[in-house]
Amino acid sequence: MRAVELRExxxxxxxxVVTAAVPEPGPGQVxxxxxxxxxxxxxxxxxSEGYRVPQLPFVPGLEVSGRVRALGAGVTGLTVGQEVTALTGGGAYAEVAVADAATVFPVPAGLDLRTAATLPTVLPTAYALLHTVGRLQPGESVLVQGAAGGVGTVLGQLARAAGAGAVYGVVSSAAKAAYAKEHGYDEVFTGAFEEPVRQATGGRGVDLVLDPVGGDTLRAGLACLAPFGRLVSFGNASSAEPWSVGQPELYPLxxxxxxxxxxxxxxxxxxxxxxxxxxxFAEVADGTVDLPxxxxxxxxxxxxxxxxxxxxxxxxxxxxRVGR
Incomplete structure (x- = not known):
């Protein structure tokens, strides 16, 4: 099979692109x-950095859509030939990928395989950030870093559907700001955002900040929180040193x-x-969310x-595009 590999x-x-052996599923895998x-x-x-790479050579990629090729021992509820989308944890840039059965999902009715490939990482992440971890309530305000990316595109739409009072985004260019405003955002800030957020909220700040950047951006996000506000970190795109937060930052508000x-x-x-x-996934199937x-x-x-x-x-x- 063809696969994309990195050796350094x-x-x-x-x-x-290399020719590699076709992987076989182990027990509990597909x-x-x-x-x-x-x-x-x-x-x-x-x-670039070896993030989550156990050893070289390595085939990158975290998510796929396609059809079940083979089932490992003990796998039930799936059939060979069934259209699925899967979170792989690695190895997705290949004609055949292996995933744990627990992270293999039938493609929702009405969706094609191209759309299904957008689901495994972005949709659960966005949904969890807003609802499960962020606990957004109707009428609350939210600030999203990377508002024009995959997760950011979904977050704007989900927040609007959840009844957010105001949805703010942060991006790196005017073109991205225009894109974000088409996907649920009320106002989008380019570059430095702390003072614009304060102005937009009348000095109060926002109820929920969602940050995949880390470092100084995360610190600025903390400074944008309203009383009883929550910040959810979901990445460290800045590759900043590990951060810590404690009583001085959390207790006052x-x-x-x-x-x-x-x-x-x-x-x-x-x-x-x-x-x-x-x-x-139900948010996509019912038309609430569109991920272009x-x-x-x-x-x-x-x-x-x-x-x-x-x-x-x-x-x-x-x-x-992998399948022939």
Missing amino acids: FGGPEVLR SVDVAYAGVNFADLKAR AHSVSGFSVLMLARTAPEALRELAERA VTAEFGLEEAAEAHRLMGGRTSTGKLLL
């Missing part, structure tokens, strides 16, 4: 003939900080992830997909 860490050029693979920022960090990782949840509580994903595929590349063009995402100019969701 570095820029997009380290991604190479192999999938891949139609599409999603491209995520975590893939770029794996390629009763703030709280929590975290979420769909990959960690898949490892530590797969059944909880499954329940979360099924609720999240803004660029599609062939498997052999994986490096170009990484260059586009790494250049911080992309919006929405990027896919690799």
Whole structure:
């Protein structure tokens, strides 16, 4: 089979299409003939920094859509040939990928495989950030970093559907701001955002901040919280040093900080992830959320997909077209 492999860490050029052995599912696993693979920022960090790479050579990629190829021992509820979408934890940039059965989901009725490839990481993450971890209540305000990315695109729509009083976003360019405003955001800030947020909220701040960046951006997000506000960290795109927060930051205005990782949840509580994903996928099936595929590349063009995402100019969701 064809697969995209990296043998060293570095820029997009380290991604190479190779001929590899077809993986077989172990007990409790499923192999999938891949139609599409999603491209995520975590893939770029794996390629450049070794994020979640157990050893080299390594095939990156966290999510696929396709058809069940084979079932490992003990797997029930799925059939060979069934259309599925799956969170793989690695190995998605290939014609055949293997995933734990707990993170393999039938494609919701009415969705095609191209759309299904956008679901496994983005939808559960966005749903959890707002509802399960962030506990957004009707009328509350929310501030989203990376508002034009895959997760950000969904968050704006979900927040609006949940009855948020105001949905604010932060992006890196005017073009991204225009895109975000088409997907649920009331106001979008470019660059520095702390003072604009204060002005937009009459000095009160926001009830919920969602941050995938970390570092100084996370600290600024904390400063934007209203009394009893919550911040949810769900990434460290800045590659900043690990941060800590304690009594001086939290006690004065009763703030709280929590975290979420769909990959960690898949490892530590797969059944909880499954329940979360099924609720999240329903938001797409019923038309509440639309996640546009803004660029599609062939498997052999994986490096170009990484260059586009790494250049911080992309919006929405990027896919690799894998199936012949």
